[in-house]
Amino acid sequence: MINKLVEKIQKTNAPIVVGLDPMLSYVPQHIQKAAFEEFGETPAGAAEAIFRFNKAIVDATCDLIPAVKPQIAMYEQFGVEGVKAFQRTVDYCHEKDLVVIGDVKRGDIGSTSSAYATGHLGSVQIGSKRFSTFSEDFATVNPYLGSDGIKPFVDVCKEEKKGIFILVKTSNPSSGEFQDRLIDGKPLYEHVGEKVAEWGSDCMGDSYSYVGAVVGATYPEQGKLLRQVMPKSFILVPGYGAQGGKGKDLVHFFNKDGLGAIINSSRGIIAAYKQDQYIDRGITAENFADASRMAVEDMIADIASALH
Numbered sequence: 001m002i003n004k005l006v007e008k009i010q011k012t013n014a015p016i017v018v019g020l021d022p023m024l025s026y027v028p029q030h031i032q033k034a035a036f037e038e039f040g041e042t043p044a045g046a047a048e049a050i051f052r053f054n055k056a057i058v059d060a061t062c063d064l065i066p067a068v069k070p071q072i073a074m075y076e077q078f079g080v081e082g083v084k085a086f087q088r089t090v091d092y093c094h095e096k097d098l099v100v101i102g103d104v105k106r107g108d109i110g111s112t113s114s115a116y117a118t119g120h121l122g123s124v125q126i127g128s129k130r131f132s133t134f135s136e137d138f139a140t141v142n143p144y145l146g147s148d149g150i151k152p153f154v155d156v157c158k159e160e161k162k163g164i165f166i167l168v169k170t171s172n173p174s175s176g177e178f179q180d181r182l183i184d185g186k187p188l189y190e191h192v193g194e195k196v197a198e199w200g201s202d203c204m205g206d207s208y209s210y211v212g213a214v215v216g217a218t219y220p221e222q223g224k225l226l227r228q229v230m231p232k233s234f235i236l237v238p239g240y241g242a243q244g245g246k247g248k249d250l251v252h253f254f255n256k257d258g259l260g261a262i263i264n265s266s267r268g269i270i271a272a273y274k275q276d277q278y279i280d281r282g283i284t285a286e287n288f289a290d291a292s293r294m295a296v297e298d299m300i301a302d303i304a305s306a307l308h
């Protein structure tokens with residue numbers, strides 16, 4: 001799957017991921033109203049509304065982008081119905097030939113990680129049959145439990161040619177509380193980066209490993225260092241847009257081949273229709289998906305101008 005991700009980035013010339021983080025408050029009233037008329041003001045109604053919202057955004061942007069990143073928390077808040085909307089979203093994005101990165105941030109003791117890896121990236125045996133359930137192409141993984149929590153994901157990646165992005169240096173303001181702590185003279189995130197490079201070394205696609213890393217756009221200096229520490233790992237970079245990251249912060253996340261990083265923006269794209277800069281260009285809640293397309297085009301141009 002890492003090969004497909006690289007090919008799609010090269011084809012679209014867009015190292016970006018649209019984050020599908022559909023809070024109900026971002027879903028325009030006309031979509032909520034139609035879904036509630038059919039399913040009531042219920043979790044099922046909310047799940048239908050967020051799926052319709054996602055579908056419109058995917059339809060408006062899928063020719064421009066290589067990948068999407070649905071954030072499972074936004075779906076889980078609506079319980080079982082929300083999880084069904086997550087699954088419908090993954091399936092619809094696959095129909096559109098997009099690479100799907102499930103932002104699920106899993107990781108536990110080995111046996112439990114194994115079940116997470118099976119559910120999100122692998123297939124589960126039921127009697128005489130096997131089923132792929134969630135079926136994302138990549139999943140985000142939390143490394144806090146160490147190697148035996150990561151190994152089941154790596155094993156499934158090898159079997160299924162799927163991939164993972166391991167949290168190394170996260171984009172949030174408090175990420176330094178633990179991740180910047182010095183151990184043997186080096187910050188914890190650097191130790192984790194070294195392990196990512198090691199775990200990924202026998203799990204290679206054509207040019208990049210199936211084992212990638214998450215490093216926030218909000219920490220460009222750390223991104224520069226980690227790019228050197230993990231030369232063969234793709235970096236998933238959240239923090240662009242709503243969290244303040246800009247194209248100029250991203251230059252050192254990329255390798256000299258122009259690859260090696262993929263930048264996520266969620267609110268900046270899915271809720272673009274609420275921003276003055278797009279309202280001034282004729283956007284209303286009715287044509288919200290057109291604003292998402294404009295925001296994707298602007299993001300591609302911003303990153304390209306920073307890199308060239």
Ligand SMILES: O=c1ccn([C@@H]2O[C@H](COP(=O)(O)O)[C@@H](O)[C@H]2O)c(=O)[nH]1
Nearest residue numbers: 071170171216238239242243265266267
């Ligand atoms: O370090 C991290 C890891 C994950 N995220 C996730 O990315 C998106 C960012 O959303 P924006 O609206 O573009 O800020 C969201 O799903 C986070 O959970 C992150 O931000 N930082």
